[in-house]
Amino acid sequence: MATVVTYLAQRLYELGISDYFAIPGDYNLGILDELLKYPALKMHNCCNELNGGYAADGYARIKGAGALVVTFSVGGLSAINAIAGAYSENLPLIVVSGAPNTNSVQDAEILHHTLAEEDTSYVRRMYAHVTALTTFIHRPEDAPMQIDRAIAVAMDKRKPVYIEIACNIPAKKVSTPTKSAHNAKRVSDSSSLKAALKHASEKLNQAVKPVIVAGSKMRPCNACKEVAAFSKATGYALAVMPDAKGFISEEHPNYIGVYWGPVSSPSCSEIVESSDLYFFIGPNFNDYTTVGHDCNLDPLKMITIKDGTVSVGGAIYTNVYMHDFLQGLQRLVKFNNTAYKAYTRIKEVVTYPEPTDLKAPVTRRFLLQQIQKMLSKNHAVIAETGDSWFNALDLTLPEGCLFEIQMQYGSIGWSVGALLGMQTALKDQKRVIACIGDGSFQMTAQELSTLIRYDYHPIIFLMNNSAYTIEVQIHDGEYNKLNNWDYSALVKAFNGNSVKAQAFKVKSSQDLTDALKEVSKTKALCFIEVMLDKNDCNKHLLDWGSRVQQYNSRPPRAG
Template identity: 30%
Template sequence: MTPSVVTYALDRLADLGIGHVFGVPGDYAFPINDAVEVHRRLSWVPSANELNAAYAADGYARRRGAAIVCTTYGVGELSALNGLMGSMAERLPVFHLVGTPSLRIVRQGLICHHTLGDRNYDRFEAISASASCVSARLTPENAVIELERVIDKALEESRPAYLTFPMDLALMPITGTPIQGSPLGVIDQHDSVAAELEAVLDLLEARIASASRPVVLPTITLKRFGLVNAFEEFLKASGLAYATTPMDKALLSEQHPAFLGMYNGGRSTPAALQSVVEDADLVVDLGGLVLEDLNTGLWSGSLDPNRIVALHADWVQAGHQVFTSVSISDVLAGLTRRFQSSSNRLSYWGEHRPVQPAPMLPRVGAPDQPTDSASFYPRLQQFLRPNDLLLSETGTCLLKLNAIRLPDGVTMESQTLWGSIGWGTPAALGCALAEPERRVVLVTGDGAHQLTVQEIGVMGFTGVNPVVIVLNNGLHGIEALISETGHAYNDLPPWRYANIPAALGCKGWWCGRAGTVAELEQAFSAISAHQGAAYLEVLIPAEESQPLAEEVIEIFHQTTTPKSALPD
């Protein structure tokens, strides 16, 4: 039987290994909703709203490699845009499926709901398409060829795709021959031109051999294109050491013998790492560093571009030299082979590292002492176990977590570049569904949590078992940090956070509240022993969220008229 347009589209996306669809039902999207409901490889996840659905799909794509979010025309798709723009910024292939009015309505010029009443039925397409790298309106005639184009482009760019389904056309059979797709992991996103590739390999081999202080800076591009294992093999073959920026934290275990620490300009951890990276005579940038404010210690780093060889997804730059049509996967594989066949393995691991990474934090705080950041983070560090996925919400908790060294085998996700507060809770849901074999540990502030807390109920509904830790300081702490104290707009309504899972229908969850160090230790012990999800509220003093120094805030915002410097 020939599949319908919408069934075929879902089949092709499921071929990639996607198993869930996040969304909110809507009448124009009913053909998509109905097709998901009966699809043997896909499960519907009933998100509380479209923004949360997009955030959850973002988290899912981080761990599964791609995701689907489904919304309805106009009101639904526009509500999802912030989340999808975040996936654009953070390079995640989320397929946005939108049901639109039937062409029968459009051809008659009938005014329908979810419009401005002006018969402009295409008004929202350009807006939603701007949150994607590729888009298409699927019809029976173009479904087969357009889906191949859209999927190929979304995976090549590792960014969202936007697909619209007019209600009547979505139900019609396709006219082409269906294609059986391949799962992610066996699809090559980029091909290399042989001459360009060999030139890059020759250049890198020579630059590495002549360098006396080389360092590698890997980026999340490696994770987006499934190259983390290839990167680890490259390290093993070469003997080079590496550091990460905040955006790329825990790409490999931070107990890896080649790990140096967190390079973040003047806020690097350990502090000596800044000079190690900036004084290196060769920096191998694997994936393209994002020189954003929070990824560079407020632009306090100083990297000499002439010492950097930057490997982007499909091109390479070394000073004034640019090589095109070169796949980063081919470069990693080629360099690894060359090092494996050479007897000149470098040795920058373990005790030979130019700087040792920061040690684990010492436990501080007496049992009866009120909880604060100083007592919380060392205990969180010890609470984490191998194979955990630590997910940090945007906010002061992210700044704290970036600076600590994670235990062996712990990986981490954050939204450093886009930085939308509220992302963390739905993203944790997506991560937990994408990798049910991992324990997801979410650390979020109370301000961000209040924005998207409804997804706790979806967690209970879907049966995932995360550990949700809410740091309650009663205010938008990150905003207070970069503004001034005393602003009423930073204050939050006081919620009884530990009661939320039960109120939202979650069953079998461990829930509790810690206001002293003893209570915190007891809570972590109880959660570790509990077989299921957990929700912990930890009190943090509001006084910790003191504004940064005026000169630091000025660097961050740059609102003051510069003072003219007179020549000598």
């Protein structure tokens, strides 16, 4: 026999989850006690629920799913912003919350941690907007069915789910779970698929310079390998949207860079926008990924597939899924590498000159150059919302180097918790390099102590320019100034009684060079505070910020 919560633990383990993130509270202590009886799962205590949610998000990006355990109401509502981000980014998180005693619910008692009203279902109603399913487990005999349904929905929809468990039933006995592969797949409508393939293949075979642009929604479809294989088999030039950087190897033979409209990689936008047919696979067209919807693309020259729908020049085919479509299309289209050959003729190689005076103030360019030299298959990169996006997107990733940003939701502060999740998932396989702005770090700085607590060894570059730089470039004001912390001193405070992590404060190019020599010799967490001029930001941020500002400032339409 299992208990309600060990049944859940078994299902989490079957998903590939070996770690979960938790913040204790009186309503979830029984849940945590039962989870600790399942040794294959390791608990990671976070400083607060928001950070725990970000950690589960980062973990799911590596493992395919993540888990967070919170207490009722005050814990769940603290985490809800992170869960909303995971929802928007198509990440299946299993959020488990303790809930009031079943007798308290039946008797309509007024309880602590609530809104001082009899109805305690309000948390589920709030979570209904940012999850694919919410459920309240209050009868042990129903727990297996409710747990299995929630997990099935999370994996099918690639969205978070929210499970409340009454605090008096976590240890109640239920049947032992039968093994589940959690591998149910959607099947395309055969007639719609056939028609879509015929129309798309005709268009592609007629095109002179077809090009592929891959977006972030190919990952929830588990289609990244299929996209790479399709490009290789067809010869089509292959670009990625900014939120899909790292999803496909940048050493792919047809890779041409990041397509981001006017702030694309060098020579990439010229090839994409001059094509007579662009094939967007899993695109996420929002105002950030399109620079305020300012891309020079003709919808009539576009084929897209996402969310089970194919569009060929505006003609729509529904219930057609990515695996079926790409595999079928690959058999029907002719080899055509014209666009890639055009790219090789105009490709620009960007180089940054070495500084003539290493004692001069360190610059963003020099920092980026040094990070580039560090990268290998043994690293992963995570970039915070802001100038770090643009700097990290300029990096060239070697084979096997992972990359993560949160471009759809763009929640400032996300990266500190997500770094914890990524490094927890990767363990010692890869060392995560985090690029984080000072404003973002101030929002979630506590999780640095959790990284130290569990003896993880990431490398954190804290860009200190005393401002919310991305906001400055969109719309500046007094509100974008920061109280300038002594960031590197926080490492000493968070180390506690044992000295584990190392901190460096970098003001000059020589300081950075010296710090990186030390970093290469230690496996401890390394925190490098880089003092940058407020106006030393990526040129693409300047262009992007002005365009987004114009987009946000459009006057109301008359009538």
